[in-house]
Amino acid sequence: MNADTATQLRLLDLQAADTSLEQLAHRRRSLPELAALAERTSAAQALHDEVVDARTSLDDIATDQKRVEADVETVRARTTRDEARLQTGGLPSRELESLQHEIATLARRQSSLEDDVLEIMERAEQAESALTDAQRKHDELDVEITDLQRRRDAAFAEIDAATAARTPEREGIAAGIPTDLMALYERARAHSGTGAALLRQRRCEGCHIELSGSELAAARRADDDTVLRCENCRAILVRTAESGL
Structure with a gap:
């Protein structure tokens, strides 16, 4: 030829x-912001899952707490009723002994349930702390992601402008060959x-x-x-x- x-x-x-043009295309594909965005987005998704799990845990704990507190109120009401019967007097000795035994049993049950309430409250405090920590980290990542997106878009705009300026020049040269x-x-x-x-x-x-x-x-x-x-x-x-x- x-x-x-x-x-x-x-x-x-x-x-x-x-x-x-190839260098511009390579730069666009390999911007450091892209890798950082992918990493931060993945981390943000993991933290989002943590937030959801923590909220679900808090809801479950709240349900448990309401149930146990309801049991405490039931035991207290029964104890109050039994004590009222005891104070009325006139009960046969056998029934009196049975009532006193039930009141003692209810007292132990109430103490156990109140311990359960305290344990549930501790779990709720821990879950609330985990939720707050995960939410804070997620919010911080959101700020980072927004900044990375801004920097990525600015770099894209610069690269695209350079590509748009260089492409007609390339086409003009090619047309003469x-x-x-x-x-x-x-x-x-x-x-x-x-x-x-x-x-x-x-x-x-x-x-x-x-x-x-x-x-x-x-x-x-x-x-x-x-x-x-x-x-x-x-x-x-x-x-x-x-x-x-």
């Missing part, structure tokens, strides 16, 4: 534009990431490998309009006064 020197030199401008040469360039770029590279001091600037003796001899013999390829990376080699031929 042949192309005049000026057209081959334009391939270097095209490669520079493509390299710039013959179709067959452009197709060769695109195939080379698909192969190694470099479509065209400067031959500088007998070294391909695409793969940074020096041409072999036979390659150099072929390059020296080639006409100026002959399109050369790097045998290693397959990029189009563009010759200039710096090529060292």
